Amino acid sequence: MWHQIAINKRNSCILLTLMLLVLLVLGAAFGMLISYYFPIEMARSADFQQMMLHSAQDGIIVAFVVWCILLLCALTNGKNAILALNQAYKLPEYSHLVLENVVEEMSIAAGLPKPPEIYVIDTAMPNAFATGLNPKKAAIAVTTGLLVELDRDELQAVVAHEIAHIVNRDTMYMIFAGVMIGTIVFLSELGLRFMRNGFRSKRCRGGGKGDLIILVVCLFLMILAPILAQLLYFSISQRREYLADACAVQYTRYPQGLATALAKISGSLYMFRDADKITSAMYIVHPLDYEKRYKSTYSMFGNAFSTHPPTEKRIKILEKMTGADFNAYNEAFVKVSKFGKRPLLKKEFLYGVKPMEIQNPKEKKEKENPVPSAMGIAAAAAGVAVLSEAEKAHKLAKEKVERKRSAQNIVLKANNYIEKECSCGTKFKFPEEYEGQTIRCPHCKQNILV
């Protein structure tokens, strides 16, 4: 496991260095462009090439400073900003026991030093993401839709996937890369704006052919840099999604759970409009594009610009797995891949991986703690009675209503609703700001003092 984290860290470093290079080149172009349009009087008289060189240096410094400022913001407040951007609020304590337990169980399975903080987003679309600079300060956000749609095993698989992102330091990489892309986009926007203004005000000085070439190259860089940065970013994020899937299976030992969860999430017809473009890369399934979410394009460019691999393929891989370890995931990955039989993980990843069995959580419990036979009969008669199809459907629907209610509870608790019980046994909740003296019980119609 340490091995894998180390390799991930190294890859992140290489990528971030490349992005920094792009940023610095962009900075130089930016500096030259500015001095081209707004030449200082003194510099005007000086040698043109000399001036350009100086302004390129200045531009690099400006780019570096902007980057440092943004980085500082991200380091001090990055997590909260991302959470606020997605309108996530902290899960009130004791408001959803299952979620709290699942997160704690999975962080134990992954060996995190402490369970991440849990945040909730109010939207019917099932989805989840993780963020945080290091495992100690990480956070997981889930939507209420996720809590309603998925059963416990599926929820566990999704949480395991998010915790894998934290363990693999993808969340850290995401923040650094986000800052880098932000700076690049900012500078290139600024440069292009200057350029437009420059043309309008016609302050451009007449230069030779050399000047024009510089101008064109600068313009080219301005437009190209953001695209290049994003391509660099995407080159790694798809791979990381697969890896997180593989880790999630390793934690839960149950690939079917994640497969059905992914199917439910991507099959959901709800949209999450509030998820913005920058953060959408962090979700377990892309929250915005319904088309992209499920249908795989398999075209050259269709996939190169997507942060997530096609969900269809992810599900197929999970269903083809014959074990719960990395080797099994790798084999399934090669089997499902249409183009190129390049395995997901290199050999260095798979060094000394032991084969793990798939365990259905329901069967696993039976196997680990077998009920003594005398007591077993009663338990078997009570719990494992054979259900007909209709009864099964009824039971599922009932469970969903129950889950909806407990998800609703979070929202009410977060808004400080007060709980009151009527003498007839009905529990109801009302907002804190309620000004009346009494409330009428919806069941027995008697008035209750508040």
Next chain:
Amino acid sequence: MTQSQLMTFLPIIILAVIFIWVVMVYNGLVVLKNQVKNAWSQIDVQLKRRYDLIPNLVETVKGYAAHEKSALEAVIKARQTAINIDNVKDKAVAENALSGALKSLFAVAENYPDLKANENFLQLQEEITSTENKISYARQFYNDSVLEYNNKKEMFPTNMIATIFNFEHRDFFEASVTEKEAPQVKF
């Protein structure tokens, strides 16, 4: 650099490289060893939590089903044995026995509607079930860590460093099939 200078520096360079390699391997082993240690303490935390929950559970059940003595006593006894064991292998067996005893207690509780409706009991049941899940995951992580550690320790050339600095072999936390059936010894 002349030939003679090279001859004097070469051994120093080689020694320095070897030293750095030893330090890196040693540190790698220490990281893994600490991971195993942490994983074990995580299991310990969860086991302790379960020990703490059991007396409450027993008291609650007693209030409704006092005459189910055998199930209650089995739980108390299994808890007592498990607490007193220190080594990894025997502990795994004892903890399995405790899980079995708890399971049969919950099975017995199914026959008492009043008990099943008791809020305190329901909360305890949820807590114990969740703790049991956590134990199972902590065990899973511990065993994975032990495997990684033992693998690394036994592989060449790391095994040389491991022997020199006396890194111990760690046991898995799981009861093998034969051990699970050990209590029913026949003579």
